[in-house]
Amino acid sequence: MDEPSDFKQGVTALHKAVSFLARREHSRAELKWKLAARDYSDKEIEETLRRLSEKGLQSDRRFAESYAQSRFSRGHGPEKIAMELEQKGIDALQIDEVLYSEEFDWHELAAAVYRKKFSDKPVSDWKEKAKRSRFLRQRGFSNGHIQAVLGDFNT
Numbered sequence: 448m449d450e451p452s453d454f455k456q457g458v459t460a461l462h463k464a465v466s467f468l469a470r471r472e473h474s475r476a477e478l479k480w481k482l483a484a485r486d487y488s489d490k491e492i493e494e495t496l497r498r499l500s501e502k503g504l505q506s507d508r509r510f511a512e513s514y515a516q517s518r519f520s521r522g523h524g525p526e527k528i529a530m531e532l533e534q535k536g537i538d539a540l541q542i543d544e545v546l547y548s549e550e551f552d553w554h555e556l557a558a559a560v561y562r563k564k565f566s567d568k569p570v571s572d573w574k575e576k577a578k579r580s581r582f583l584r585q586r587g588f589s590n591g592h593i594q595a596v597l598g599d600f601n602t
Contacts, residue, residue: 452581460487460495465504472510475500475538511545522560525553527587557583557592570597 460482466479467473474497482492499505505506511532525546532542561583570576576597585594 451599460485460491461490461498463487464495464499468499468504472513473505474506474507474510474535474537475512478505478586479536507537508545510540511541515545517549519556523589524557524583524589524592526589531585543564553588553592554595557586557588557596560586560588561596575577 454537463485464478464482467478473481478496478499479492482495487495496505514532514535515528518531528545529542532545533539539568560578564582565579570579579597583596584590588596
């Protein structure tokens, strides 16, 4: 027997959205996708999102800050975090404001991630340098961060 959806059980979109937000911050787009997947009407979803925003319960800026801090603490660089935030519906201006605030020292993070992975072992050849560069690139660091780190450790 199929389980009835939240909508059929009488749970409003507002209540469902608040329950999502109680677990963690969500972007407006994430909430919209989750509510739409539960068959709430577009009108009810938009009204819910408007009310949540007015009451300060949902904020894309707060979500972006929280998400960026979480990913930063895991050693991910700004380019990777920016791409992930964009996929979660955050606009480019807010992404830049959050990621390039004084809160994040990307050069220091790139150096710490590099030290953790490679210690202070010198680069022996171009192949090794390319390998290390790829590692930092996959973590989301820019060419400037990578060159600064490889230059710091290999002069």
